[in-house]
Amino acid sequence: MVSSARGIELSAGPRRVGMAVVGLGGAVATTAVAGLELLRVGASDTSGLPLAGVEVDGVPVAEATGMADYADLVVGGWDLDGSDLRKAADQHGVLDHRQLEQAGPYLSSVTPWAAAGDADFCRNVTGGNVVLAETRRAQVDAVRADLRRFREEERLDGLVLVNLASTERWPDPAAPALQTVEAFEAGLDADDRSITPSMVYAYAAIAEGVGYVNFTPSLAADVPALIAFAESRGVPVAGKDGKTGQTMMKTVLAPAFRSRSLTVEGWYSTNILGNRDGLALEDPDSLESKLQTKGSVLDSILGYPVEDHVVRIDYYRPRGDQKEAWDAIDLVGFLGQRMQVKVDFQCRDSILAAPLAIELARLTDLAQQRGQAGVQTQFGWFFKAPMTPDGSTPEHALHRQERVLLDWVAGAPAGR
Numbered sequence: 117m118v119s120s121a122r123g124i125e126l127s128a129g130p131r132r133v134g135m136a137v138v139g140l141g142g143a144v145a146t147t148a149v150a151g152l153e154l155l156r157v158g159a160s161d162t163s164g165l166p167l168a169g170v171e172v173d174g175v176p177v178a179e180a181t182g183m184a185d186y187a188d189l190v191v192g193g194w195d196l197d198g199s200d201l202r203k204a205a206d207q208h209g210v211l212d213h214r215q216l217e218q219a220g221p222y223l224s225s226v227t228p229w230a231a232a233g234d235a236d237f238c239r240n241v242t243g244g245n246v247v248l249a250e251t252r253r254a255q256v257d258a259v260r261a262d263l264r265r266f267r268e269e270e271r272l273d274g275l276v277l278v279n280l281a282s283t284e285r286w287p288d289p290a291a292p293a294l295q296t297v298e299a300f301e302a303g304l305d306a307d308d309r310s311i312t313p314s315m316v317y318a319y320a321a322i323a324e325g326v327g328y329v330n331f332t333p334s335l336a337a338d339v340p341a342l343i344a345f346a347e348s349r350g351v352p353v354a355g356k357d358g359k360t361g362q363t364m365m366k367t368v369l370a371p372a373f374r375s376r377s378l379t380v381e382g383w384y385s386t387n388i389l390g391n392r393d394g395l396a397l398e399d400p401d402s403l404e405s406k407l408q409t410k411g412s413v414l415d416s417i418l419g420y421p422v423e424d425h426v427v428r429i430d431y432y433r434p435r436g437d438q439k440e441a442w443d444a445i446d447l448v449g450f451l452g453q454r455m456q457v458k459v460d461f462q463c464r465d466s467i468l469a470a471p472l473a474i475e476l477a478r479l480t481d482l483a484q485q486r487g488q489a490g491v492q493t494q495f496g497w498f499f500k501a502p503m504t505p506d507g508s509t510p511e512h513a514l515h516r517q518e519r520v521l522l523d524w525v526a527g528a529p530a531g532r
Contacts, residue, residue, distance in 0.1 A: 131183075131274060140229075141195035142204075142281070144470050149226065150216075192270075196243030230247040232259055276480045279329065291310035297348070329480055330356045337503070338356055351484070354476065359472075384444040387440070388432040389431070389436075390437075440463075476495065491504060
């Protein structure tokens with residue numbers, strides 16, 4: 117054993133951590149895998165990775181805390197499309213030609229495992245790479261077997277499951293099967309269809325002692341049964357819906373307007389994107405799940421309801437992963453004078469999301485090393501609709517969320 121800069125006992129040598137991804141063939145996941153490979157071969161630097169330059173008492177964060185380094189992450193996972201990741205990345209069009217050539221040999225070697233899917237919950241994203249398990253209990257057993265195999269074959273010191281799948285429609289959150297661990301267990305045995313595919317993965321991860329991150333708007337682990345299960349099994353869970361583009365900008369601008377006593381009279385937001393996530397959101401039920409998370413931030417930051425807060429998302433195939441988000445903001449200031457702010461964020465959806473998924477895997481493994489279980493509120497900085505253990509309103513302002521996260525990384529208790 118060796119000691120960190122803060123006197124914490126760390127294991128000698130690198131910590132090998134698995135990142136088991138649901139939706140491994142998607143744009144975000146293939147970008148993350150390619151990015152890690154380009155880092156390993158020295159073809160890229162750590163630009164865009166939020167924790168890469170963080171230090172604790174003048175010592176790089178991985179050395180100071182025992183957090184896994186980027187080079188020591190091992191990625192595998194599930195997807196409804198069984199194509200190798202080189203083919204998937206080529207289809208998504210996020211990587212440029214040189215990046216695809218440099219990461220290509222490794223990407224070609226990675227093929228997704230058969231996924232536990234259900235077209236009833238995500239109608240516009242389908243595929244033939246489906247696990248041969250029809251019931252919810254059988255799907256759980258298959259996912260647990262995959263996690264055990266991954267851990268053993270890769271000789272992992274830690275393992276985190278990250279949900280990067282397409283957005284599911286929400287079930288009824290009040291469904292009886294979702295309220296207690298016992299009811300959830302009975303629901304698995306009865307093949308209760310209020311238990312969604314994302315919940316299958318969340319339950320399987322928790323049952324295997326694997327940290328769980330939900331980067332999607334799907335309800336997933338954010339139900340009483342799975343929160344209680346995670347607490348009882350000593351497993352950290354975090355989510356939901358990665359905060360990358362338009363909503364990130366809202367959580368920066370809204371605190372500024374509040375601090376200057378500028379009243380937000382209305383906020384109109386619209387997005388166009390043409391990747392697989394955009395296609396999934398063409399289904400009205402999946403879209404409703406997304407709008408619930410995107411629309412929840414303003415009122416809590418500003419301290420009053422914005423009656424004219426409109427959010428639209430439109431699938432526009434020619435854009436692919438090159439998302440564009442427009443915001444038209446109407447403000448009222450001194451003497452009742454009206455003003456406007458216009459924002460046009462032309463971003464790369466997966467380029468923003470992939471680094472956050474990578475950092476969440478490292479942080480969730482660190483939480484598990486520290487013996488923290490249940491909802492990890494200190495990770496709210498990453499999410500549009502951060503989970504809270506008791507369903508209370510989370511903090512949404514980006515600068516406050518960042519302070520909480522960095523204090524925790526440096527060793528302060530969660531929730532401080």
